[in-house]
Amino acid sequence: MRQLKLDIKTENIIQKYWQHSHDIPKKVKKYIENHCHNFVLEDMDTPSFYCSSCLHKLNESKICEQCHKKYNLKNKANIYKVNMSNLKKQELNCTYLVFDTPDNEVILYVIDASVTYDNPLSNKPIRNISFKIESAYHILKDKCQNLYTKKVYLYKDIEKKIIEEKYIFCDDIDIYLDENTYNKYLYPDNLNDLKNTIYCYTFLWQAKKYLKNKHICLSNLVYIPLYYPEFEYLIKYKLYSLAFDNPHLIKYDKETKKILNPKSEYLEFIIKNNLDYWHFEALKLCQIKNINLINFMTETVEIFEYLLKIPKIKILELYNYLKTNNYDIIEYYDYIRFSKLLGYDLKNKRVLYPSNLKESHQKIIEQKDIVYDPKYDEKIKKLAKILEKNKYEDDKFLIYPAPSVKELINEGKNQNNCLRFYVEDYSNNKTQIYFMRKKAALKKSFVTIEIKNKKLIQARLKDNEIPNNDIINILNNWTSKLK
Numbered sequence: 149m150r151q152l153k154l155d156i157k158t159e160n161i162i163q164k165y166w167q168h169s170h171d172i173p174k175k176v177k178k179y180i181e182n183h184c185h186n187f188v189l190e191d192m193d194t195p196s197f198y199c200s201s202c203l204h205k206l207n208e209s210k211i212c213e214q215c216h217k218k219y220n221l222k223n224k225a226n227i228y229k230v231n232m233s234n235l236k237k238q239e240l241n242c243t244y245l246v247f248d249t250p251d252n253e254v255i256l257y258v259i260d261a262s263v264t265y266d267n268p269l270s271n272k273p274i275r276n277i278s279f280k281i282e283s284a285y286h287i288l289k290d291k292c293q294n295l296y297t298k299k300v301y302l303y304k305d306i307e308k309k310i311i312e313e314k315y316i317f318c319d320d321i322d323i324y325l326d327e328n329t330y331n332k333y334l335y336p337d338n339l340n341d342l343k344n345t346i347y348c349y350t351f352l353w354q355a356k357k358y359l360k361n362k363h364i365c366l367s368n369l370v371y372i373p374l375y376y377p378e379f380e381y382l383i384k385y386k387l388y389s390l391a392f393d394n395p396h397l398i399k400y401d402k403e404t405k406k407i408l409n410p411k412s413e414y415l416e417f418i419i420k421n422n423l424d425y426w427h428f429e430a431l432k433l434c435q436i437k438n439i440n441l442i443n444f445m446t447e448t449v450e451i452f453e454y455l456l457k458i459p460k461i462k463i464l465e466l467y468n469y470l471k472t473n474n475y476d477i478i479e480y481y482d483y484i485r486f487s488k489l490l491g492y493d494l495k496n497k498r499v500l501y502p503s504n505l506k507e508s509h510q511k512i513i514e515q516k517d518i519v520y521d522p523k524y525d526e527k528i529k530k531l532a533k534i535l536e537k538n539k540y541e542d543d544k545f546l547i548y549p550a551p552s553v554k555e556l557i558n559e560g561k562n563q564n565n566c567l568r569f570y571v572e573d574y575s576n577n578k579t580q581i582y583f584m585r586k587k588a589a590l591k592k593s594f595v596t597i598e599i600k601n602k603k604l605i606q607a608r609l610k611d612n613e614i615p616n617n618d619i620i621n622i623l624n625n626w627t628s629k630l631k
């Protein structure tokens with residue numbers, strides 16, 4: 149292995165890199181020409197498609213009736229948007245990324261191909277293609293250099309920027325390599341040459357088919373394969389979407405290792421469905437090989453992550469509930485979040501899966517607005533001070549007015565009762581709430597008491613149980629003296 153510094157290396161290859169369009173090998177030009185030739189032109193103004201060879205409008209079956217060419221519109225990367233009414237003045241520009249490996253060094257070229265049409269309105273317009281080398285990067289293990297501008301890009305700086313600016317999609321980070329990110333394709337026919345270069349551990353060539361007709365960006369070929377050791381792993385398992393799009397997001401935690409290992413029962417499923425990052429995260433969460441379920445979870449993985457932390461929520465049950473009733477996951481999430489906040493019993497299936505989500509959601513929002521309105525809390529705090537006069541104390545017990553909204557909610561949570569409903573009435577002194585506590589455990593809820601017009605309305609232990617006679621006697625004694 150040569151141990152040369154970047155500058156010296158650059159000097160070495162300076163003679164060998166392509167500088168003008170006539171340096172581009174014929175087979176590369178041929179490939180690009182063919183590739184551009186298979187694009188479908190889509191008019192920006194009308195929803196119609198045109199043959200890129202003769203500019204005829206395609207028929208319903210996407211066949212050009214003039215040159216009998218059949219086009220495939222399934223792959224979005226084959227579609228090129230143009231303004232058909234003004235094609236004469238337009239150039240169709242595409243960019244190709246081409247590897248070259250002189251002396252087992254790696255150079256990546258960015259080549260612009262520009263297609264123009266002479267006499268576009270005639271029956272046989274003449275199609276011209278011209279090439280321009282936009283830039284050339286000398287690629288090393290931890291950095292690359294633009295041979296034209298001499299600018300050096302360290303991969304660790306790119307990573308820092310991604311983290312700072314929270315880029316999720318690698319397409320965006322091309323701007324750090326001074327490139328635009330649109331309509332870029334890879335020249336795939338020489339990927340095997342990378343085997344004897346610094347790419348030897350990336351196994352990039354194995355993804356040749358995947359990369360062939362895909363929009364691709366520089367970072368997909370430079371920064372990601374060389375910087376992330378996970379890349380090799382993902383490529384070997386043929387997890388191409390994961391490898392190229394978001395390897396920087398995959399956390400190699402316990403769940404990931406469970407799903408990604410040679411013996412994993414999920415591997416075949418992931419490969420078959422070519423799961424991307426968000427699909428993968430969804431699979432990690434549900435661990436069920438059901439692509440409909442995974443697709444359902446993908447848009448809102450974070451929400452499912454929250455919901456599945458609630459012990460009684462099981463993913464299939466939830467999926468069926470939402471699907472059958474055509475309920476919106478965001479609405480459900482809000483409903484559960486506020487139910488939790490208000491101390492509802494999330495172990496109860498009737499709470500977890502209300503028969504009318506819309507109605508229950510509406511109700512809970514109203515309750516939340518009352519409970520979290522500071523006006524009620526202020527009123528309760530004032531009233532509690534006045535009701536202090538009814539405080540009771542003996543050797544064992546203490547009875548005192550509920551001091552705040554927060555305490556009401558906590559008592560409700562601890563006792564599994566619905567004290568949140570009493571916030572409004574208690575604040576207006578329509579009803580009064582007292583807590584009876586054991587002096588030995590003052591922080592623990594014991595009996596929750598409702599008083600109305602100086603009469604005992606109800607006294608409940610946890611889970612709405614009735615207290616024993618001794619307690620009831622104390623309470624009756626106490627209520628008879630209420631002021």
Ligand SMILES: [Zn+2]
Binds near residue numbers: 216
């Ligand atoms: Zn045609």
